[in-house]
Amino acid sequence: MEKILNDFIANKPDVLNFFAGYFPEAEFTNKSDEQIIDNYLASNTPLTISSTKNQLDTITNDEEVMLFLAREINRHFESSNAIWLWFLDVKEYFFKKSI
Secondary structure (H helix, E strand, C coil), rough: HHHHHHHHHHHHHHHHHHHHHHHHCHHCCCCCCCHHHHHHHCCCCCHHHHHHHHHCCCCCHHHHHHHHHHHHHCCCCCCCHEEEEEEEEHHHHHHHHCC
């Protein structure tokens, strides 16, 4: 996981902030994924949002990356494929709302 974390810090810092900085709060605030995304979009500059979109596009369905994301957002999934499907939903909503 250390290698993946270092890659995110170096190459995907906005995505790391998006997931690690915004999603863990949902457990305590009962916010939906959509509300979290809306909050991120409202709280960041157009440049950061554009950068986040570009970085989201670089994420692939790699099991270790998916497990890393699940750990960062503090959620349990049944499988790495379930994480991937969740990620695709989040990405789709992010792209739709950030146009």
